[in-house]
Amino acid sequence: MSTQNTGRREKIVGGVDIPDLTSKETLGALRGMKAITPTAVAIRFNLKVSVAKRMLIDLESKGVVEFVIRSTNLKVYKMVGEA
Template identity: 45%
Template sequence: MGGGKKKRTLTQMAKAQESRQRETKRLKMERERRLSRSESKAARIIPPDPRDKNVIKQLQSMKVITPYTVASRFNLLLSVAKDFLEDLHRQGVITYVSGGRNLKIYKPSER
């Protein structure tokens, strides 16, 4: 009896098409952003080479070396920076000054 759904007007069809295009564009941007975010996370996990001259020079220029300063300088996660500092301490590049359970303070060794 009802005769079915009415046909949309031209402006309604144009608006619907524009909104679909905007939605697909937004989804594409989100997907790209998500991929770039995962790439940046991967970069924050890999510490710099401890034998690199540039890295050693930057560390020698710092008066006090803490995990936070290393993490912010080299764009690392805090846990990765702690492991990196322990590795440098074992190599003799930096010396342990003081610290407790949560924070360790190092200084550049006199070489």
């Protein structure tokens, strides 16, 4: 992050557009992740966490990912067809 003369840092804002859910790049990136969580997806695709949550819900409804477990603050998904 760059600093200006005032000593403040620039704020980096994540994207709000969901990437193409059917592209090989998107699905390949998800397959390469050990644990698919909203935070991990947000970091990987430079999204806001709320957008990453929506993306995972959409993928779950299409049968691409499967919900595994939930704790108080965390949801974990896995790719369908993987152990």
